Amino acid sequence: MNRVMAHVGSNSEIIPHVHLIWLENCFFASIARPGQFVMLHCGKDTLLRRPLSIHQTDPVRDRIALLFQVVGQGTSQLAQLKPGSDVDLLGPLGNGFSLSDKSHNILLVGGGIGIAPLPFMARVSKDRGCSVTMLLGATTAKQLCPRYLIPSSIECITTTDDGTKGGKGFLTDMLPEYLDRTDQIFACGPSPMYRVMAKIPAIRDKEVQISLEVRMGCGFGLCYGCSIRTQSGLKKVCKDGPVFELNQILWNEFVDI
Numbered sequence: 230m231n232r233v234m235a236h237v238g239s240n241s242e243i244i245p246h247v248h249l250i251w252l253e254n255c256f257f258a259s260i261a262r263p264g265q266f267v268m269l270h271c272g273k274d275t276l277l278r279r280p281l282s283i284h285q286t287d288p289v290r291d292r293i294a295l296l297f298q299v300v301g302q303g304t305s306q307l308a309q310l311k312p313g314s315d316v317d318l319l320g321p322l323g324n325g326f327s328l329s330d331k332s333h334n335i336l337l338v339g340g341g342i343g344i345a346p347l348p349f350m351a352r353v354s355k356d357r358g359c360s361v362t363m364l365l366g367a368t369t370a371k372q373l374c375p376r377y378l379i380p381s382s383i384e385c386i387t388t389t390d391d392g393t394k395g396g397k398g399f400l401t402d403m404l405p406e407y408l409d410r411t412d413q414i415f416a417c418g419p420s421p422m423y424r425v426m427a428k429i430p431a432i433r434d435k436e437v438q439i440s441l442e443v444r445m446g447c448g449f450g451l452c453y454g455c456s457i458r459t460q461s462g463l464k465k466v467c468k469d470g471p472v473f474e475l476n477q478i479l480w481n482e483f484v485d486i
C-alpha cells in the first residue's frame with residue numbers, strides 16, 4: 230500500500246451525477262490490478278477516506294481514473310475538485326480480480342455504477358488474448374455508462390430497467406443465456422443483484438467473482454469495520470476482498486448498504 234498526493238488532471242460529469250476523474254502522480258498505476266481500489270480523502274468536511282475502485286490506469290503517464298456516483302458528502306466534494314487540486318490517497322488496496330490462465334471466454338457484468346472497475350478488467354483480459362463480453366445495465370438510458378469508456382474491441386450488450394436503451398429488464402434476466410459459452414464471470418454491482426445471481430441454478434457450476442461494496446473505515450485491515458461472514462469464516466472486505474467468489478458469501482447474513 231502506498232500513500233500518494235495525487236493531482237487532479239481532469240474531472241467531469243459524464244452522465245448525470247456520475248463523474249470521471251483522472252488523477253496524476255499515481256506511480257502505482259503500473260502495478261495496480263483490476264478490482265483493486267483506493268481510499269481517498271475527499272475534502273476537509275469528511276474525516277474518513279472513501280473507497281473507490283480503480284476504473285482505468287495509464288501506466289505510461291502514472292495516471293489512474295476513477296468513476297464515481299455522487300451520493301453524499303464525500304463524493305460531492307470530490308466532484309467539485311478542479312484540475313490541479315491535490316488528493317491524498319492510499320492504494321492500490323484489496324485483492325482484485327483473478328483471471329485464470331485456462332479462461333478464454335470472459336463475461337463482465339456491470340450493474341449501474343458497478344461498471345467502474347470493469348473497463349480496466351476488459352482491457353487486461355483482452356491483452357491476455359481472451360474474448361470478452363460485457364453485460365451492462367442501468368435503470369434508464371441516461372444512466373448508462375458511455376460506450377467510449379469501454380474498450381471498443383469487446384462485445385457490449387446493454388439493458389435498461391425501463392427499456393429506453395438496449396433490452397428491457399434486469400441484467401440478471403439476460404445473464405443465463407450467456408453462461409454456456411463463458412469460462413469465468415466478473416461482476417460488480419449492488420448486492421441485491423448478487424443475491425439474484427446466486428439463485429440462478431446454472432451459475433452454480435461457474436466461477437463467478439464479485440466485487441463487494443460495504444462501508445469501510447480504514448480500508449487496510451485495521452478497524453474490522455468491513456467484516457462479513459463467508460463459507461470460510463469472517464473476512465475483511467478491504468483486505469481479503471473486495472473480490473470474493475459469489476457462492477462464498479453467506480447472503481442471508483449479508484447486510485445491504
Ligand SMILES: Cc1cc2nc3c(=O)[nH]c(=O)nc-3n(C[C@H](O)[C@H](O)[C@H](O)COP(=O)(O)OP(=O)(O)OC[C@H]3O[C@@H](n4cnc5c(N)ncnc54)[C@H](O)[C@@H]3O)c2cc1C
Pocket residue numbers: 266275279280281282283296297298299300301302303304305342345346441442443444445471486
Ligand atoms: C471497494 C469499494 C469500491 C467502490 N468503488 C466505487 C466506485 O468505483 N464508484 C462509486 O461511485 N462508488 C464506489 N464505492 C462506493 C463508495 O465508496 C461510496 O458511494 C462512497 O463512500 C460514499 O461516500 P459519500 O461520503 O459520498 O456518501 P455518504 O454520505 O457516506 O453516504 C451516502 C450514501 O452512500 C451510501 N454509501 C456509503 N458508503 C458506501 C460504500 N462504501 N459503498 C456503497 N454505498 C455507500 C450510504 O449508505 C448512503 O446511502 C465503492 C465501495 C467500496 C467498498
Ligand code: FES
Pocket residue numbers: 444445446447448449450451452453454455456465466467468
Ligand atoms: S475497513 Fe478497516 S478493516 Fe476493513
